[in-house]
Amino acid sequence: MxxxxxxxxxxxxxxxxxxxxxxxxxxxxxxxxxxxxxxxxxxxxxxxxxxxxxxxxxxxxxxxxxxxxxxxxxxxxxxxxxxxxxxxxxxxxxxxxxxxxxxxxxxxxxxxxLPSFMVAPRLERLGDITLDGIVDIAREFSASLTATAIRLIKTTRQPVILVVNNLYGRKWQWPALGAGGLRVREDLDARASVFSAVLTADRVERTKKEPANYWFDRRHVEQFDVQVQSMRTVEGEILTLLRILDPRMIEFYG
Ligand SMILES: [Zn+2]
CATH class of the missing domain: 1.10.10 (Arc Repressor Mutant, subunit A)
Known part of the structure; x- marks a missing residue:
């Protein structure tokens, strides 16, 4: 510990x-x-x-x-x-x-x-990480959504990547262990759903599938879909949770 x-x-x-x-x-x-x-x-x-x-x-x-x-x-x-x-x-x-x-x-x-020994059992109960699940855990710990999301991503082995865009246009990404070496591209495709999340504050967008090339700049990656969900926090940051749906994507590119 x-x-x-x-x-x-x-x-x-x-x-x-x-x-x-x-x-x-x-x-x-x-x-x-x-x-x-x-x-x-x-x-x-x-x-x-x-x-x-x-x-x-x-x-x-x-x-x-x-x-x-x-x-x-x-x-x-x-x-x-x-x-x-x-x-x-x-x-x-x-x-x-x-x-x-x-x-x-x-x-x-x-x-x-957000001590790991309290977070880990909740993560296990949650099953697949979603932004809604992160909102619930953040509330229980009286922690910010961003801090909670980062903690969950660092704890899980699910094939997910957390992307955070802040007010100043800076972007960070945290790939969970299960995402292999996959990293989101620096120049996000304007069609990616994260751009619509800019408009709605404090509401979790519904989960959607998008072609992987919106998010990854890799040869032929468009043959895969990824699942994304975004929200804007009250602090003004945009959180996106991206899930790799096909394990072959990690096999090929990770
Ligand atoms: Zn200090």
Missing amino acids: RAAEVLLADLGISDPRDIEVEAIAHCVGVTIKYRPLVGCEAQIIGYRDRAIVYVRDDMRPTRKKFSGGHELGHWHHHRGLSFVCRSDDIGRPTDEKSRDAERLADAYSADLI
Whole structure:
């Protein structure tokens, strides 16, 4: 188990509803306070074995929770130090192997709020991952849809790829282990359903089949269909869950 999960286990927490960041912080000598902040989203002021964390109070509950967890991540990895974290520093979907302090803090927060030992059994009950299923699990864990989706994708062996487009037109993709080496093309075909999802906020689009060449730039890939489902989150990101339907596609191109 990872550090944040060990802490949860030590505290006897086994239900997502009991993951209260303020109470957990208290157990490791940290007080979390919510208040207006200028120029940063959260900060931790550490001194010896005690710390105080300030989190900006005008954000969504899921974001405040993640930011609190992020500061606890700094506390775990860099005890006694102080950090000032801007919005840009917190919750950026980047390389998990990074040793950068902000990424370490993010990874800790994700482990605390969506611990694998609680997520895995729910994933099993869910069967095939869908965006609707992700919405339900996110609600149960009081976590953002994007963070929940990333956690499920990293846990599953299903042949799925999660694609996230953010407000600034940047795109990330997380292929699950079961998707082999398949990666979505950089220049998405304008016919791909993700473009219609731009228009509807906070509603899961119905699942549809699309020719694989809308999504993959590989020779003769159009002989296959993929299943896609998109939605726009309240944070403004567009999540697309893409499922490879034919195992031969992974065999040929993965
Ligand atoms: Zn930070």
